[in-house]
Amino acid sequence: MKIQTLIIDDETACRDTLRNYLEKYCADVQILGEAQDVPSAIELIKSTKPDLVFLDVEMPFGNAFDVLEATSVQDYEAIFVTAFSEYAIKALNFSASYYLLKPVDIDELVKAVDKVKLQMLHHRSQGPTRLLMDHVKAGMADQKLVLPMSNGFDVVTLKDIVNLEGGGNYTDIYLKDNRKKTVTRVLKHFEDILEGKGFMRVHKSHIVNLDCIASYNRGRGGSLILSNGREVEVSPAKKEELMHLFQ
Numbered sequence: 001m002k003i004q005t006l007i008i009d010d011e012t013a014c015r016d017t018l019r020n021y022l023e024k025y026c027a028d029v030q031i032l033g034e035a036q037d038v039p040s041a042i043e044l045i046k047s048t049k050p051d052l053v054f055l056d057v058e059m060p061f062g063n064a065f066d067v068l069e070a071t072s073v074q075d076y077e078a079i080f081v082t083a084f085s086e087y088a089i090k091a092l093n094f095s096a097s098y099y100l101l102k103p104v105d106i107d108e109l110v111k112a113v114d115k116v117k118l119q120m121l122h123h124r125s126q127g128p129t130r131l132l133m134d135h136v137k138a139g140m141a142d143q144k145l146v147l148p149m150s151n152g153f154d155v156v157t158l159k160d161i162v163n164l165e166g167g168g169n170y171t172d173i174y175l176k177d178n179r180k181k182t183v184t185r186v187l188k189h190f191e192d193i194l195e196g197k198g199f200m201r202v203h204k205s206h207i208v209n210l211d212c213i214a215s216y217n218r219g220r221g222g223s224l225i226l227s228n229g230r231e232v233e234v235s236p237a238k239k240e241e242l243m244h245l246f247q
Contacts, residue, residue, distance in 0.1 A: 009056040038062030057082040
């Protein structure tokens, strides 16, 4: 059985190298096509319905997660190919089929393809792309959250997040060590991800980690003082729900 495969990378030399390696060392792989940016990658995946996609992390007009999100209804394995450090990718990619660092090592490439073959034979009950996106968004394996950033991705542990503050198309994420991460995602995006994980949206602009609430100040809606010293307004519509959690 041939593994129907796509190569997605904005660098021509990287696509050429990967194609040559696959043709020479991975006889079970059949390359259906290639793309060099996010829009063309999404269109190609939808039209060819591949078994496997070699996916560059950073590309023009978006990144690997944009591709995965747009094609999550389709079932394919994803192998990330990136120049990022091994440490960063291990943190990012705990649920992906495999990752390959540039320049691609032939032995690692063969291992990655072999792993995909095994996963295909086991017929996992949940589609691989959907499974990957669930893990990326919700951190199901170890409660981590991957944040798309302008220069790549950051990984934070949910328990280290104190609060999130929305501002238009951006969300500021405040951490226990006083760092702030700004992500180009609306607050509703994170509300969906953090549902049932110890977080609550207490205001149209604020989500808080319930474990990081230090005190409550009475008022029409009132306000919360958090463990990082920040004061967060509580919406009157959310006050009763919040009080119920602490009864």
